[in-house]
Structure formats: structure tokens, C-alpha cells
Amino acid sequence: MKKQNKLQAVLFDVDGTLADTEQDGHRIAFNAAFKQFNLDWNWDIDLYGELLQITGGKERIRFYMENYAPTMLNKNDLKDWIVSLHKAKTKYFESQMETGSIPLRPGVARLIQELRQEKVKLAIATTTTMENVISLLKSTxxxxxxxxxxxxxxxxxxxxxxxxxxxxxxxxNQLNLSAQQCIAIEDSENGLQSARAALLSTLITVSGYTSLQNFDGAVAVLSDLGEPSKPFTHIQGAAFAKEWVDYEALNSLIKK
Structure with missing residues (x-):
């Protein structure tokens, strides 16, 4: 019998995966930055959902300009201006995090602690800024x-x-591990495509903005990681012995 690989590391996405930061976090921070820069832009909930198809905050701003404010693309210092606007947005987001208003999603804290006890390496793979990651981790x-x-x-x-x-x-590369020794946890179709292109088995926990996206190729799609007292909802893919995700469940999902 072929020996089962032991799970060596779990690679977490951040926005939408660790916490539902998008609608009431990043979106609000973007709008605050727009106001600071005397812009009449307003990213409402539906528009922001569309803009999330573009990964990266600076990239999202430029995409919005190309499609909704094309005359502003003539700025001589456009790239630097976008960077400045995004930095202002990041400061607003950090301030939000300091209030502790955005909690971790169900099962995240429990799973992280269990993986630490099992000596499984933890990693983050995200398009959000390092400042945002640190703010979220500190506050939660x-x-x-x-x-x-x-x-x-x-x-x-x-x-x-x-x-x-x-x-x-x-x-x-930084972990010095192969994809077959690891699993990624994501919430979006873009994230799934990214992880799968790196040959990672990928577990999806859908978020508010991503529940209707295409997750073909994921090892499993769940409502969240679940808790013993509040089980997840299984949406598609591999079945689980329990109704919450733990080390044993993740180890069973990595490629044999």
C-alpha cells in the first residue's frame, strides 16, 4: 500500500478566508480614502462585488478608472497617485482592524491552534498588503x-x-516544500485558480461575495471551516467524517 503523505503545511488566503473583510472592511476603507482625496467615487456593495474580480487594491483602482473614470487616466503621475490613494485606504483599513470589528470566520482560530499543536507549518498567500495581514492577525x-x-x-x-x-x-519555495505536501484554503474562484495552477489541493470556504462562483477543481467546497457546536454546510466535493475541518480532515485531502 502506498504510504499517505503527511500534511506539512497549510497555506491560507486572507480576505474572505480568514475573515469576511471585503464588504464591511476594505470597501468602507476605499470609500473613506476616496473622500479624503476629494473624489466623488462610491463603491457600493454590488459594484464592489464586481470589482473583486480584479485582485489587488491598486489594480482594482486602475480597473475602476479605466471603466468608470477614464478621463483621470491622463494624470502624469498616475501610478504614484494610485499608490498614494491605496496607502490612504490601507490606513483606514488598519484603523478598522484596531477596533476589532471584523472577527475571524468560524473554525479559523480553532484550526490554526490545532495545526500548531500538530506541528504543521502555517503560511499565508494573499494579494492584500502585509500591513493588512498584520492588522487582521493582531486584532483577532x-x-x-x-x-x-x-x-x-x-x-x-x-x-x-x-x-x-x-x-x-x-x-x-520559502517553505521548501512541494505542493503535494500542502493544502491551500481559499474562498474565491481566482484564489482556487491560483492555488491549482501551483498544483495545490485546495479547500474552498465560500464567502458572501463568492458563493456563486465556479469551484470546479476544489477538493471540497464548504460554507466555512465549522465548529463542533456549529457544523459547516457541505456544498460539493469530498465528504468528511466530521462536520468541522480539523487536522485529520485536511490530511485526508492532500494528494496521495
């Missing part, structure tokens, strides 16, 4: 939690963002 798990993660791949550390696999290739 405490400042010490940053050191729980062996690798944090965030922001512009690679040139191409999801759905390109670059961020996952970078994290795997």
Missing part, C-alpha cells in the same frame, strides 16, 4: 500570532497576482 489572534506563520506572502512580493500562481510558488 493577538500580536504574537504573526510569529505563528512560517511564511507570509503578501502584496507586491510577486509581480503577478491571483489567479496567477506566483504567490503560491513563492510561498512553497
Amino acid at each position: 489572534l493577538g500580536a504574537e500570532s504573526i510569529d505563528w506563520f512560517d511564511v507570509i506572502g503578501a502584496g507586491d512580493i510577486v509581480p503577478l497576482k491571483k489567479p496567477a500562481p506566483d504567490i503560491y510558488h513563492w510561498v512553497l
Whole structure:
């Protein structure tokens, strides 16, 4: 009998996966930054859902300009201006995080602690900024939690963002592990495509903005990671012995 690979690392996406940060976090911060820059832009809930098809905040701003404010593309310092606008947005988001108003999704804190006990490496692979990652971890798990993660791949550390696999290739390289020894946890179709292109088995926990996306290729699609007292809803893919995701469940999902 072929020996089962032992799970060596779990690679987490951040926005929508660790916490539902998009609708009432990043969106609100973008709108606050627009106001600060005297812009009449307003990203309502539906529009922001459309804009989330573009990964990366700076990329999202440029896409919006190309489609909704094309005359502003003539700015001589356009790239620097977008960077400044995005930095302002990041500061607003960090302020939100400090209030503790956005909690982790069900099962996230429990699973992270269990993986630490099992000596499984923890990593983050995200298109959001390092500042945003640190703010979320500090506000939900405490400042010490940053050191729980062996690798944090965030922001512009690679040139191409999801759905390109670059961020996952970078994290795997830093971990010095193969994709077959790891599993990714994502919430979006872009994230799934990115992880799968890096040959990672990928578990999806859908979020509000992503529930209707195409998750073909995921090992399983769930409502969330679940808790013993509040089971997840199974949507598609592999069946589980329990109704919450734990180390044993993740180990059963990685490629044999």
C-alpha cells in the first residue's frame, strides 16, 4: 500500500478566508480614502462585488478608472497617485482592524491552534498588503500570532497576482516544500485558480461575495471551516467524517 503523505503545511488566503473583510472592511476603507482625496467615487456593495474580480487594491483602482473614470487616466503621475490613494485606504483599513470589528470566520482560530499543536507549518498567500495581514492577525489572534506563520506572502512580493500562481510558488519555495505536501484554503474562484495552477489541493470556504462562483477543481467546497457546536454546510466535493475541518480532515485531502 502506498504510504499517505503527511500534511506539512497549510497555506491560507486572507480576505474572505480568514475573515469576511471585503464588504464591511476594505470597501468602507476605499470609500473613506476616496473622500479624503476629494473624489466623488462610491463603491457600493454590488459594484464592489464586481470589482473583486480584479485582485489587488491598486489594480482594482486602475480597473475602476479605466471603466468608470477614464478621463483621470491622463494624470502624469498616475501610478504614484494610485499608490498614494491605496496607502490612504490601507490606513483606514488598519484603523478598522484596531477596533476589532471584523472577527475571524468560524473554525479559523480553532484550526490554526490545532495545526500548531500538530506541528504543521502555517503560511499565508494573499494579494492584500502585509500591513493588512498584520492588522487582521493582531486584532483577532493577538500580536504574537504573526510569529505563528512560517511564511507570509503578501502584496507586491510577486509581480503577478491571483489567479496567477506566483504567490503560491513563492510561498512553497520559502517553505521548501512541494505542493503535494500542502493544502491551500481559499474562498474565491481566482484564489482556487491560483492555488491549482501551483498544483495545490485546495479547500474552498465560500464567502458572501463568492458563493456563486465556479469551484470546479476544489477538493471540497464548504460554507466555512465549522465548529463542533456549529457544523459547516457541505456544498460539493469530498465528504468528511466530521462536520468541522480539523487536522485529520485536511490530511485526508492532500494528494496521495
